[in-house]
Amino acid sequence: MATSIALSNPVVTVNSVDLTDQTTAAVFTQRYDQLEKTAFGTGSRIYTSGLGNHELTLTLYMSYAANETYATLKDLVGTETTVVVKPAAGSESATNPGFTLTGAYLTELPVINMTLGELATCDITFVGGVYSVDTTA
């Protein structure tokens, strides 16, 4: 059975604000620093995990209207917040986990990214924070 989803429809929440209808792409990466622990007598390099260094990258339509993209993000630049992405609408569950970064840092916001004849979009990246997965409603 196919395990990929052709029509992705995740729910994206930034600082409690539902930006699902402005989002066109989301990449949530769980990552830990790679610390080498290879020692003499070992035939291959071996590693252990270090600090968590997670990341969420979103592509959003840039709307400057009230309660839309710019209003949500403008005061978050240079601060920490909580972001949540889950694969589908509805309550969190084992099959619809809410991937969460608590205390994620937004480094920058491209306030203008416009091309003639195209809708304005922006790519933003939240880095750091505590990674958790919510599987309970």
Added chain:
Amino acid sequence: MAYEIVSARIGTPGAPYVVRPGINVEALLAAGFIKVSTPKPAKNAKTKTDTNEKE
């Protein structure tokens, strides 16, 4: 401090907003997604007056 939801992007407008860990409340207030809720003044206690005087 208590907050009230203003924007439907947060939840049901008029409902209390519960601050979760890591949420930047100042940013939500600045953008008008929520507002500080002002508690309604407590009603005075009703005191019954017995108007049914016995003769």
